[in-house]
Amino acid sequence: MKKTLFDKVWDAHVVDTVKNGPQILYIDKHLIHEVTSPQAFNELEARKIPIFRPQQIIATADHNTPTQDQHLPVKDEMSRIQLTQLSKNCKKNNITLYELGHKYNGIVHVMAPELGITQPGMTMVCGDSHTSTHGAFGSIAFGIGTSQVAQVFASQCLLLTKPKSLRVSVNGKLKNGVLPKDVILYIISKLGTNSGTGYFCEYAGDVFENMSMEGRMTVCNMSIEMGARGGMIAPDDSTFTYIKDRKFAPKNDEFNKKVDYWKTLSSDEGAAFDKEYFMDAEDIEPMITYGTNPGMGIKISETIPTDNDPSFQKSLQYMNFQAGESLINKPVNFVFIGSCTNSRIEDFRVAANYVKGKLKAKNVTAWLVPGSKQVESQIIKEGLKDIFNEAGFELRQPGCSACLAMNEDKIPQNEYCVSTSNRNFEGRQGQGSRTILASPLVAAATAIEGKIIDITKQFN
Amino acid sequence: MEKFKTYISKAIPLNIANVDTDQIIPARFLKATDKKGFGENVFRDWRFDKTGNPVSNFPLNNASYSGSILIAGDNFGCGSSREHAAWALVGYGFKVIVSSFFADIFKGNALNNGLLPVQVSKSFLLQLFSAIKLDSNCQFEVNLENQTISIKGTDLSESFNIDPYKKTCMINGYDDIDYLLSKREIIEAFELQKPY
Numbered sequence: 001m002k003k004t005l006f007d008k009v010w011d012a013h014v015v016d017t018v019k020n021g022p023q024i025l026y027i028d029k030h031l032i033h034e035v036t037s038p039q040a041f042n043e044l045e046a047r048k049i050p051i052f053r054p055q056q057i058i059a060t061a062d063h064n065t066p067t068q069d070q071h072l073p074v075k076d077e078m079s080r081i082q083l084t085q086l087s088k089n090c091k092k093n094n095i096t097l098y099e100l101g102h103k104y105n106g107i108v109h110v111m112a113p114e115l116g117i118t119q120p121g122m123t124m125v126c127g128d129s130h131t132s133t134h135g136a137f138g139s140i141a142f143g144i145g146t147s148q149v150a151q152v153f154a155s156q157c158l159l160l161t162k163p164k165s166l167r168v169s170v171n172g173k174l175k176n177g178v179l180p181k182d183v184i185l186y187i188i189s190k191l192g193t194n195s196g197t198g199y200f201c202e203y204a205g206d207v208f209e210n211m212s213m214e215g216r217m218t219v220c221n222m223s224i225e226m227g228a229r230g231g232m233i234a235p236d237d238s239t240f241t242y243i244k245d246r247k248f249a250p251k252n253d254e255f256n257k258k259v260d261y262w263k264t265l266s267s268d269e270g271a272a273f274d275k276e277y278f279m280d281a282e283d284i285e286p287m288i289t290y291g292t293n294p295g296m297g298i299k300i301s302e303t304i305p306t307d308n309d310p311s312f313q314k315s316l317q318y319m320n321f322q323a324g325e326s327l328i329n330k331p332v333n334f335v336f337i338g339s340c341t342n343s344r345i346e347d348f349r350v351a352a353n354y355v356k357g358k359l360k361a362k363n364v365t366a367w368l369v370p371g372s373k374q375v376e377s378q379i380i381k382e383g384l385k386d387i388f389n390e391a392g393f394e395l396r397q398p399g400c401s402a403c404l405a406m407n408e409d410k411i412p413q414n415e416y417c418v419s420t421s422n423r424n425f426e427g428r429q430g431q432g433s434r435t436i437l438a439s440p441l442v443a444a445a446t447a448i449e450g451k452i453i454d455i456t457k458q459f460n
Numbered sequence: 461m462e463k464f465k466t467y468i469s470k471a472i473p474l475n476i477a478n479v480d481t482d483q484i485i486p487a488r489f490l491k492a493t494d495k496k497g498f499g500e501n502v503f504r505d506w507r508f509d510k511t512g513n514p515v516s517n518f519p520l521n522n523a524s525y526s527g528s529i530l531i532a533g534d535n536f537g538c539g540s541s542r543e544h545a546a547w548a549l550v551g552y553g554f555k556v557i558v559s560s561f562f563a564d565i566f567k568g569n570a571l572n573n574g575l576l577p578v579q580v581s582k583s584f585l586l587q588l589f590s591a592i593k594l595d596s597n598c599q600f601e602v603n604l605e606n607q608t609i610s611i612k613g614t615d616l617s618e619s620f621n622i623d624p625y626k627k628t629c630m631i632n633g634y635d636d637i638d639y640l641l642s643k644r645e646i647i648e649a650f651e652l653q654k655p656y
């Protein structure tokens with residue numbers, strides 16, 4: 001039978017099938033962080049169940065870590081307790097932890113790929129919905145709840161019903177100034193925020209084939225934003241080159257053997273998908289969101305649509321936008337470049353390239369938050385930090401930061417923030433904050449101008 | 461986990477679509493290290509205004525509504541994987557959430573915590589909302605054994621789907637960990653001959 005990429009990886013991990021019920025899926029790698037793991041550790045301890053495969057778990061501290069003065073004790077007491085508890089739990093159970101300050105510390109979905117932990121054909125889970133990021137390597141990766149974290153602790157397996165399959169193909173050549181973030185925001189704006197529920201999504205077509213690994217991660221990262229459990233892209237030479245020589249990558253012969261296997265991981269010609277969509281690269285432009293879910297996106301040059309639905313109107317009211325208006329020239333006082341969607345080196349290169357020789361607008365507070373210590377060092381090594389400093393930007397220390405505002409990096413009430421993160425929900429970046437999702441390029445331009453501009457004009 | 465019984469209860473209507481997990485439990489409340497206490501902060505930013513006073517027209521604050529069933533708009537529970545959302549709803553006292561659509565992860569989390577997500581058709585959802593509008597004391601019956609939800613005092617009823625394995629777990633109060641532990645041997649055997 002012809003199989004999809006998803007089928008191939010899934011089927012290889014099925015341990016058993018419960019009669020009339022779910023399947024037992026084996027999990028290769030389990031990533032954990034401070035916020036969604038403590039209750040799972042407690043549960044196992046209370047039930048006297050040992051952790052089954054501690055070597056397959058890797059931990060980092062990211063969600064509520066401060067992005068300044070990381071060498072000092074964490075000020076917020078509750079955050080400190082969670083971080084300490086993570087360290088204790090990992091130590092007690094022999095789990096590798098890249099804690100705050102460690103040279104490999106970072107956002108879980110930035111840290112694991114850059115260390116070569118993420119590899120094609122794997123199953124990976126984490127108590128975080130953006131685990132879908134790792135699908136960029138052709139792995140099945142998805143977010144789980146804390147009860148499931150406990151299940152994986154106990155058995156290295158999960159009970160799951162196989163999701164349906166969905167493929168989004170985008171072919172053609174992307175216009176100048178259109179970044180991977182625009183591609184995924186465009187897809188979500190077309191398909192809606194629950195089109196993917198119950199599905200695993202494969203992205204195919206030359207747009208993704210020509211995309212860097214960083215870009216593919218940005219795309220897969222936001223699969224959850226259309227409701228899909230995860231996204232995947234078939235591994236190819238870009239994938240293998242990216243992984244080679246990374247810390248946890250297989251070495252020498254072992255690597256070559258793996259590559260031979262990885263090369264078999266693509267959807268067979270003619271394999272059937274439950275749903276398929278086709279889009280043209282030429283139709284995509286720099287995107288921006290105007291509402292309170294990531295599907296509420298428009299091309300930056302377009303106006304906000306009209307819709308009588310009460311939820312739509314509630315959303316515009318929250319954002320203080322009017323149907324039919326354009327966002328161009330809207331003053332913006334906050335810009336955030338960071339989060340597991342866009343905090344990799346390429347994102348900072350794009351931003352630095354744009355701001356070089358320019359000056360940040362006075363009204364703007366701009367936070368640049370690298371996804372990991374390694375990204376931070378590279379920003380410094382490549383001289384990007386100097387460019388940012390000269391343009392008046394502040395480079396902070398790695399973590400999730402203003403993506404979910406669990407630390408001090410909060411956007412104040414009623415303020416707009418052009419953000420490269422993945423969610424524009426009410427209050428996501430701080431109580432009453434108003435998030436506008438965009439690419440790092442649009443974010444950088446907003447910071448320079450102090451308002452939203454039509455970036456497409458600079459490329460035509 | 462508590463065994464799931466048949467619930468006959470009044471319901472609280474939350475006629476808003478796309479209720480995301482950040483609204484169910486805002487991130488700033490995620491810092492606890494146990495599962496208790498989240499109920500107090502369920503829908504925090506909709507229930508209370510900035511000064512901490514209850515928002516009077518929010519359904520959970522409206523004294524005419526009560527019960528252990530929450531009837532919500534389409535696409536409930538989208539957003540993050542935080543199980544805290546399920547803990548908060550359970551902590552507040554909900555046993556059943558009804559919607560015309562649930563986000564995947566939320567649905568799994570709810571089931572793992574004895575909270576039953578009941579997915580009904582869009583038209584039946586509208587009937588549920590109008591039944592409460594007509595009479596806020598209207599009772600609803602959720603019968604997991606028969607997989608039905610009905611509006612008491614009317615002949616309006618709809619059946620819902622649930623994975624048979626999950627249904628058994630809910631009715632008996634088992635969880636997946638118990639099941640997986642019983643499969644240790646075959647998991648170990650699988651590890652020795654992984655096909656990849």
Ligand code: SF4
Pocket residue numbers: 062063107108109128130339340341399400401403404421422
């Ligand atoms: S950066 Fe944001 S979305 Fe990504 S893991 Fe952290 S909190 Fe979640």
